Amino acid sequence: MVAQSEIAWVPGERDYKIGLCSGKLVCQNPKGKTLASLPKWLKESDAAESLKALAEWLDEHRSECVHTVERWMLRSLPVPCEVLQEVWADAIWRESLENLVVAPVDAKGQPNFEKTGLLRDVDSKRGFGVIDLDGETQWHKSTGVMVPHPILIADLADLRELAGDLAISQTVDQLYRSVNQPTPAQASLKSISDYADGVFEQLNYALSHCRRLGYPVRGGYATCRVWENETMTEARYFVGDEYPESETYTGQLVFVDEGEKAVKIGDLGAVTFSEGVRMAAAIYAKRKVEDSPEESA
Known part of the structure; x- marks a missing residue:
């Protein structure tokens, strides 16, 4: 208030x-x-x-600030400290960045995850201040910072606990973002069927959910592009391509490279796989679910 x-x-x-x-x-x-x-x-x-x-x-x-910060996270892009200092003065930018897990980055763009912490302040002289796993404030001066995707954070569980103890929340979904890893059986596959056969009464409903979740739909597929290890891969989850008012069923989740070729699950980066599954799971969760006879009795 x-x-x-x-x-x-x-x-x-x-x-x-x-x-x-x-x-x-x-x-x-x-x-x-x-x-x-x-x-x-x-x-x-x-x-x-x-x-x-x-x-x-x-x-x-x-919205632009949140999407920009999320893009930094999805690409694990080093952000120059000069940029961080400039935007921190803006209350909306600060709201988007505050409490994110960050790590200092050296001149070669390599992050030091041993100094990971929750971002609390930025100062032109002292650098950026974080709360470390011991709950202590530490200041780091570096050429840049990285906002790592949660699947890359080794101490994720401990940082979640720390944030909970301090009643800290994040504007950008990072700490509590769902993370997914492939099973050994999926490594040789080029598609995932775990989220297939989800029923929507109308394709319109599925498309509406995709829009609200922020996933563009092209050619009947909800899409999520991830740049990882200097490579762009697009996750595609089939939601239907018939008449907008017709019933539709979801299909396979696939990943394609820039040449439109399907990529084996085992060859995907950790962030790419996690975000693709996150997209499919979020859309699939909105499907029509019939009540069982026991539930309706």
Whole structure:
């Protein structure tokens, strides 16, 4: 909840004041009382329109920040410390980065996972501050930082426990992101059928779920591209390509390289496999599930 004192009020018509609170318009009357809703004439004023435009821009900015940080994580990209320092001053950028597991990176782009911790602060002189596994604050100065994918974090369970003890949350899903590893039996396969035969009453429903989850659909496949070890691989999960109103069944999960050739599961990077399965599992979870006779009795 945003405190009234934290709202930046701007002058409105008839001596009213208007501001934004959690992305919504709020106002005070000339006596300084905050009203439950805006009068119609104030809601349609130029000041209100300007603030609504600002709120939309802030939403887009927040989304862009989150997606950028998530892209850094999915690609395990080293981020120059100069960039981190520049964006940290922006509250929305800071919200997206704060509490993420990070590791210092040397001049050759190699991360030092022994100094991994939860990002808490950034300073132009001291570098970046993290809470380590002992719960102590440590400052590191390096050329860059890495936001590793959780499947690459050796102390993931311990860091999850630490975050829980400190009641720390993350804007970008990293610590508690589902991670998946192939079984020995899957290593020689070029497709996974664990998430096949999921039923959706309409293809429209499946497509809608894909959009909400952030997975583009092309040629009947939900897709997730991952750049790992300087190679792009695309996970593809079949959701249907018939009429939008027709019933559809999910199919195989496959991985293809830039040449559109299927890649064996055993040849995939750890992040690529994990993210592909995460996509398929999330979509499959939205399928139509029939009640068993025992449950409906």
